[in-house]
Amino acid sequence: MRLRSLLFVPADRPERFAKAAASGADAIIIDLEDSVARANKAKGREAVAEFLQSPGDIPVIVRVNPLDSGETESDLAAVLANPPAGAMLPKAEGAKSVGLLVEMMDGAAIPVFPIATETPAAIFELGTYRDVTTPLMGLTWGAEDLPAAIGAATSREDDGSYTSPYEMARNLTLLAAHAAGVPAIETVYPDIRNTEGLAAYAARGRRDGFTGMMAIHPAQVPVINAAFEPTAEEIAHARAIVAAFDAQPDAGALQLDGKMIDRPHLTQARRLLRSAGETA
Numbered sequence: 682m683r684l685r686s687l688l689f690v691p692a693d694r695p696e697r698f699a700k701a702a703a704s705g706a707d708a709i710i711i712d713l714e715d716s717v718a719r720a721n722k723a724k725g726r727e728a729v730a731e732f733l734q735s736p737g738d739i740p741v742i743v744r745v746n747p748l749d750s751g752e753t754e755s756d757l758a759a760v761l762a763n764p765p766a767g768a769m770l771p772k773a774e775g776a777k778s779v780g781l782l783v784e785m786m787d788g789a790a791i792p793v794f795p796i797a798t799e800t801p802a803a804i805f806e807l808g809t810y811r812d813v814t815t816p817l818m819g820l821t822w823g824a825e826d827l828p829a830a831i832g833a834a835t836s837r838e839d840d841g842s843y844t845s846p847y848e849m850a851r852n853l854t855l856l857a858a859h860a861a862g863v864p865a866i867e868t869v870y871p872d873i874r875n876t877e878g879l880a881a882y883a884a885r886g887r888r889d890g891f892t893g894m895m896a897i898h899p900a901q902v903p904v905i906n907a908a909f910e911p912t913a914e915e916i917a918h919a920r921a922i923v924a925a926f927d928a929q930p931d932a933g934a935l936q937l938d939g940k941m942i943d944r945p946h947l948t949q950a951r952r953l954l955r956s957a958g959e960t961a
Contacts, residue, residue, distance in 0.1 A: 682740060682766070683707050683956075684819060684864050684893040685909040686902045691716040692725030692743075698732050704899040705906060708740040713756050714747070714771050722752060726759035733763035740766035742794055742818065747772040748781055761789050767818035769794040772826065775806025776813045783815050792818040797857065798850040799826035807857035819864035821895060822854035841878070855890055867894035876904055883908030892956070911957045919950035 688706035690697050692713045701709045711732070717725045729743055743765045746752035749772075757768070770782050773795035782793055797807055797820050810820060824836040824847045836847040843851065851868070858865035867886035870879045883894050883905050894905045911919075925935050926947050934943040 682818075684866065686893060686896055686905040687742065687866065688896045688899065688902055689716070689744075689869070692729050693717045693721040695728035695732065698728075700899060702737055702739045704902045706739070706896065706899075706902045707893070707906075708742055708766065710742045710744055710769055710895070711765075712744045713752075714744050722746075722755070726756060730759045730762065733760060733765060736763075736765075742767040742769050744769035744771060745782075748778060748785075753782070754785055757785055757789075761786065761791075764789055764791045767792045767794045769796065771796045771823075772799045772803070773797055774800060774803045775809035777806070777809070779810075779813050779815055779817070790816075792816040794818040794821070796821055796823050797854050798822040798824075800830055801827070803827075804850060804853065807853050808860065810857050810863075811861040813861065817861060817863045819866045819893075820854060820858035820861065821866035821868060822851055823868050824850070841872075859890065864892045865890060867891040869895045869897050870901065871897065873898045873900065876900075879904050880908060909956075911953050915953060916957050916959075919953045922946055922950035923954065 684707050686706045687708045687710050688701050688704055689710045689712050690701040692711050698709075698711070711729050713722065713725050713729065733741065743756070743760050745756035745768055748770070760768075768782065768786070768791045770778060770793055773779065779793050779795060793815055794817070795810065797803055797810070810817065824843060827847065827850060828834075828836045833846070836843055838844055855865045867883070870882045872878055879901055886894055887909050893909055896902050896905055921937060922942055925937050925942065926932065929935060934941055936942070
């Protein structure tokens with residue numbers, strides 16, 4: 682499953698579901714947590730349950746409420762009859778949290794998608810995701826709940842970049858996802874109108890090793906998709922690297938266009954071609 686863009690939509694706004702599904706996103710995340718007031722949780726569950734009866738071709742992920750909220754079991758009861766492609770777990774704290782959610786699902790084979798950095802304890806559990814045997818749909822992070830949890834004034838510098846603690850949380854999530862062998866998904870970009878800033882942020886994510894990104898508005902989807910799509914030049918260069926090693930399979934290092942390439946370059950080239958839908 683390709684996950685360049687994952688678009689959030691509130692569970693209590695069912696009139697937006699079809700628009701979100703038609704946005705071009707690779708998946709939609711129907712949210713039963715932060716974007717739905719407690720008084721509207723039941724309405725949101727009913728809307729999700731109805732939508733999952735005929736969701737169409739796009740993968741649907743449902744973000745349930747945190748394990749300590751008293752809402753999670755009711756969320757799951759609403760979706761288990763027609764299971765979604767994944768269950769996003771906010772405020773996850775490593776493998777133990779995944780295991781607890783799986784127990785609540787009572788044997789339903791729904792991949793889990795943890796948001797992995799929303800509590801202080803979560804940071805110290807990031808390495809445990811590689812030990813999870815339940816399928817993980819990916820791993821992502823967030824920079825809103827954690828500063829609230831530790832009493833920080835903000836997670837950002839004046840120029841919009843993250844302060845040191847949240848940059849660390851981002852980096853550790855990226856490495857934890859790759860250690861677990863699952864997609865690393867960049868967090869949302871909150872400034873909906875700033876298309877240029879979004880493009881730069883998404884490009885930075887791809888540069889650093891994230892494979893996709895979450896969106897909060899349909900207008901963000903094409904920008905994110907473009908950022909996580911290999912360019913024609915990148916594909917051509919990757920093909921050339923693969924061809925060079927195919928021609929000399931015993932070589933450890935080669936020259937290509939006057940530059941040295943070695944086995945790590947071959948690994949990167951094959952990964953890029955797979956992301957472009959080619960067999961490397």
